[in-house]
Amino acid sequence: MRFQVLGPMTASVPLPSAAQPRRLLAVLLARAGQYVGRDTLVDELWPDGAPSSAAAIVQVTVSKLRKTLSPGLGAAEAGQRLRSGPRGYALTVEPGELDA
Numbered sequence: 039m040r041f042q043v044l045g046p047m048t049a050s051v052p053l054p055s056a057a058q059p060r061r062l063l064a065v066l067l068a069r070a071g072q073y074v075g076r077d078t079l080v081d082e083l084w085p086d087g088a089p090s091s092a093a094a095i096v097q098v099t100v101s102k103l104r105k106t107l108s109p110g111l112g113a114a115e116a117g118q119r120l121r122s123g124p125r126g127y128a129l130t131v132e133p134g135e136l137d138a
Contacts, residue, residue, distance in 0.1 A: 066129035
C-alpha cells in the first residue's frame with residue numbers, strides 16, 4: 039500500500055470520494071502509528087460543531103475505511119491496518135508507504 043499526501047491525497051487503492059472518509063484518513067495519516075482520540079476526530083471532522091450522532095458516524099466511517107484499506111482481507115487482518123482501542127484509532131503505515 040502506498041499513500042501520497044503531498045499534493046492531492048492518493049493511495050494505491052481507490053479512496054472514498056466523500057469528504058468525511060478522506061478527511062478522517064488524512065488525520066490518521068498525519069499521525070500515523072499513533073492513537074487519535076475519538077473526540078479529536080470528531081473535532082477535525084466537524085470543526086463548526088458536531089451532530090449528536092458524531093461518535094457513531096466516526097465508528098461507521100472507520101469500519102468502511104478499514105475495508106477500503108484492506109481489500110480482500112478478513113476483519114482480523116483489516117483490524118491490524120486500522121486499529122481501534124480505548125484511546126481511539128491508529129493507522130499502521132509501514133516504512134516507505136507514506137510520501138511525507
